[in-house]
Amino acid sequence: MATPRAVVLVEGNSDRTALLTLAARTGRDLAADGVEVVAMGGITNTRAFAARYGPRGLDLPLAGLYDAPEEAHLRRGLAAAGLPDALEPGALPALGFFACTADLEDELIRALGAAAVEDVIAAAGETRSLRLLAGMPAQRTWTREAVLRRFLGVRSGRKARYAALLVAALDPAQVPAPLTAVLARV
Secondary structure (H helix, E strand, O other), X not given: OOOOOEEEEEOOHHHHHHHHHHHHHOOOOOOOOXXXXXXXXXXXXXXXXXXXXXXXXXXXXXXXXXXXXXXXXHHHHHHHOOOHHHHXXXXXXXXXXXXXXXXXXXXXXXXHOHHHHHHHHHHOOOHHHHHHHHHOHHHOOOOXXXXXXXXXXXXXOHHHHHHHHHHHHOOHHHOOHHXXXXXXXX
């Protein structure tokens, strides 16, 4: 892609995959729109990526998706990269950054419901793996939702794979607000 007109910063590849899948489902080609979704490899890399693309770098409009427990890292990184307003209470949505309550997987599990997520896992042929995890002593007392979050994050590449599958399973009315908001921003 040539220099994009806007950049969406996300923590990891699963967030990137979810946004690209959702955009495609709504008939939108982000690359054709000049929007680049960049997986930063973790929230602690915000400063470097925001400095590259933001006001001290290419000076492109930024937006992003982040996990609410990581908000302090995001705020500091954006401020250090030339967006000092990020430190102000309530400023992140105005800057185009939207929080997932716990993380992307939590948002998708709550949107679909545990039973529908289990159906997606079954369709992907991983019911046995889910049952094995759920039957382990440490997880036996966990909620279904907690077991599902653990399942999605326990194997390399699984978060991104299921980000696409779970977004594809969403009814348009079920799309989590942070995903809708960040795509509306760009």
